[in-house]
Amino acid sequence: MRETKSQRQERTEQIIKLLKRAxxxxxxxxxxxxxxxxxxxxxxxxxxxxxxxxxxxxxxxRKYRKPADYLKVPATELQQDVRTTGFFRNKTKSIQxxxxxxxxxxxxxxxxxxxxxxxxxxxxxxxxxxxxxxxECVVEKLCPSSxxxxxxx
Numbered sequence: 001m002r003e004t005k006s007q008r009q010e011r012t013e014q015i016i017k018l019l020k021r022a023x024x025x026x027x028x029x030x031x032x033x034x035x036x037x038x039x040x041x042x043x044x045x046x047x048x049x050x051x052x053x054x055x056x057x058x059x060x061x062r063k064y065r066k067p068a069d070y071l072k073v074p075a076t077e078l079q080q081d082v083r084t085t086g087f088f089r090n091k092t093k094s095i096q097x098x099x100x101x102x103x104x105x106x107x108x109x110x111x112x113x114x115x116x117x118x119x120x121x122x123x124x125x126x127x128x129x130x131x132x133x134x135x136e137c138v139v140e141k142l143c144p145s146s147x148x149x150x151x152x153x
Contacts, residue, residue, distance in 0.1 A: 012106045018138040019118040026117040043094045048085040
C-alpha cells in the first residue's frame with residue numbers, strides 16, 4: 001500500500017528526530033553560500049570526497065550563479081564541469097531535475113539545512129554505500145530500502 005503525503009511527512013519527521021539524536025555533531029564540510037549551492041554540493045558528494053567536491057564547486061559556483069543557469073546549460077557541458085566527482089551523468093540529471101522541490105514539501109522548513117547534514121553524516125557513519133550497517137541504523141524501521149530487503153516486516 002502506498003504512503004499518503006501525511007504519512008511520508010510523519011515518517012520524515014521521525015527520521016529527522018532520530019538522526020538528530022544519533023548525530024548531534026552533524027555539520028557541513030561542503031563549501032557553499034546558500035541553500036541551493038548546498039544542494040548541488042550534496043548531490044556531487046555521493047561517492048566522492050568533500051575535498052574533491054569543494055575543488056569542483058569552487059569553479060562551478062562561479063560559473064553558475066542561480067538554479068536557472070544549471071537548467072540553461074547543455075547537459076554535456078555540465079557533465080564535463082562535474083566529471084571528476086564521478087557518476088557525472090547521473091549527478092547532472094539530479095542537478096537539472098530540481099529534486100529540491102520534492103524535499104521542500106516533505107521536510108519542515110526549520111529542518112531544511114540540518115536535514116542534508118544529518119543525511120551526510122548518517123551516510124558516512126551508518127548507511128554506507130558498499131555495506132550499510134542496517135543493524136546499527138536508528139531509522140531502519142522507517143527506511144524504504146530496509147523494508148524492501150526484509151519482506152517479513
